[in-house]
Amino acid sequence: MNWKKTLRVVLIAVIAALYAFPVLWVMLTAFKERVDIFAQPPKLFFTPTLDNFARIFSDAGSEGSIFSSNFARYFFNSALLSFGSVFTAIVFGTMGAYAASRFPFKNRDFAMFSILSTRMLPAVAVVIPVYLLYRTLNLMNTYLGMTLLYTAFNLPFVIWMMRSFFDEIPREIEEAAMMDGSSRFRAFYKVALPQVKSGIAGAAVISLLFTWNEFLFASMLTGEKTRTVPIALAQTLQGERGVDWGKLAAIETLYILPVLIAAALLQKYLLRGLTFGTVKG
Amino acid sequence: MLAPTAVLLFGLFIFPLLWSLGLSFYRYSALRPQQAPRFVGFENYAWLLTDSSTWSRFIATGVLVAGSVGLQFLIGVSLAFLLYRDFKGRKIVLSILIAPMMMAPVAAGAFFKLIYDPTFGVLTYLTKTLLGVQVGWLEKSAPAMLGVIIADTWMWSPFVMLLTLSGLLSAPKHLLEMAQIDRAGRSLTFRYILLPHIKPLMMLAVLLRTMESFKLFDTIWIMTQGGPGDATETLALALYRVGFQYYDTGRASALAYLMLAAVIVLSNFYLRLASRASSSPEGET
Secondary structure (H helix, E strand, O other): OHHHHHHHHHHHHHHHHHHHHHHHHHHHHHOOOHHHHOOOOOOOOOOOOOHHHHHHOOOOOOOOOOOOOHHHHHHHHHHHHHHHHHHHHHHHHHHHHHHHHHOOOOOHHHHHHHHHHHHHOOHHHHHHHHHHHHHHOOOOOOHHHHHHHHHHHHHHHHHHHHHHHHHHOOOHHHHHHHHOOOOHHHHHHHHHHHHHHHHHHHHHHHHHHHHHHOOHHHHHHOOOOOOOHHHHHHHHHOOOOOOOHHHHHHHHHHHHHHHHHHHHHOHHHHHHHHOOOOOOO | OOHHHHHHHHHHHHHHHHHHHHHOOEEOOOOOOOOOOEEOOOHHHHHHHHOHHHHHHHHHHHHHHHHHHHHHHHHHHHHHHHOOOOOOOHHHHHHHHHOHHHOOHHHHHHHHHHHHOOOOOHHHHHHHHHHOOOOOOOOOHHHHHHHHHHHHHHHHHHHHHHHHHHHHHOOOHHHHHHHHHOOOOHHHHHHHHHHHHHHHHHHHHHHHHHHHHHOOOHHHHHHOOOOOOOOOOOHHHHHHHHHHOOOOHHHHHHHHHHHHHHHHHHHHHHHHHHHHHHHOHHHHO
16 A cells, blocks of 8 residues: 555655756746756756846946836836735725625615626727726826726726635624714724725735736736836847846746745635635635 | 726726627727728628638637636546545645646746757657657647647646545545445445536536636747737637737627637537536435
8 A cells, every 4th residue: 555655655756856846946046057958858956046136237227217127127117016906906895895895785785796796808809998097098008097097997896806805704793883883984983894804815815816917908008107017028038139038037037926925825715715705724 | 886997997897899790890900090980780690700800710729728728627527536535735836837827827838838849849859869759849830739738738737636525535434434334335435425426516627627628828829929820819809809919800800700600609518517517426325
């Protein structure tokens, strides 16, 4: 029976290695010099260099900009849009979810389903009219426009996920608080909210990931000023003068590092988040 | 308290969608905003439905969806059963497996482009030395499609695994113990206790993955841009091309609505299947 156990351990190890490989390979590439990147057969051992990382941040940047380089700006934009929109989505989404959980208003199920269905739409189908809308309203290449858009993207998810958390906590405590003279809003803020803290954390991190990773809309609606990292990444990859793989790998390494840390920290929220709160992890 | 949400979602999804529904009946190009849209009725739809390239987009999308959802299901469910029994280091293995689905599709596309590179890619090297064949991974039609499917499977098979595993782990312990006491064989235990428990979750996984791979854009765009030729040009890519490279806004809107119709039909089909599946087997046990 023992060989069976060994076989299973080996199999699991091989599978884990396979799944980790693409990421590890890019990270290795980020520390390679040009000749090592193109070496045949591919090299596992080499003298590491930080040159690729230095090159990301050594381009001059646009004139009059407070950023030392263009990529510094792109990373700043990605972080700003992610945090800004997720914060707004969490504030409105939690309130909306609370309302949906506590007040059985008319057509509630229909309203919830409509909210969900906006997330099921193919993004490419929405991108054309949003592009026209933003052009008409002069929202192209603005932080405001992008923040509004990403807030709208994250809201359905936050509402569904938070509603499943609110549904789980007993409403008696809030009712008791209101009996004692606290307002509905105060009951929400002081009694219900602290009980769903972990839900908020989970919803926030998953929305952050989604915004941090978004490509299609950013590619249509941002310009030099508001460009985010994935767009710059794609441009580096599809450049006219051949791909600078070392630089690209270095950008990717910096870009996915926060994500990897999040992946390790938030295992327990992931399942619930990815299924809109319907499945508990 | 739902009002801000309603306003925002209406402004950024419902209104634009109605707008583009309207546009799908017009001849209009976003490139020439001063030229007024000209009403053409169903001409855009008629053109799309009679154009042979539309059908090859549908086929490419079908191949992609069938291939990647099928593969993700097989691998995901196998992984779940492999990781079902606890062992030392399971947490670490799970962390490694869920990392891909949290990454940007753009980043994943770039990883695989590096691996598939025809001159120095690792996979190119491996297929050449181990199998003795030079596979131009993203340069020939079939390998390019397979390459995209592999990348999508790498990202999302752990998702199927995660859902199935959570079903397996929440299967009622007392039933499993009773089955053991009654010496029910493995296949019986599986069929009557585990399967009814994980079936709805597997259905959900397949539904979500089907919808997602149907609209998959970033990964393909980064890896192949629809090429070589039009081998990996799915509906999502075609829509982007018609809308933002040819700027044929009216036709692109019509294509978007064809896609929407397809998504709705697909998901209803699944939901019907799921509700049938969940009503029958549990009744027996």
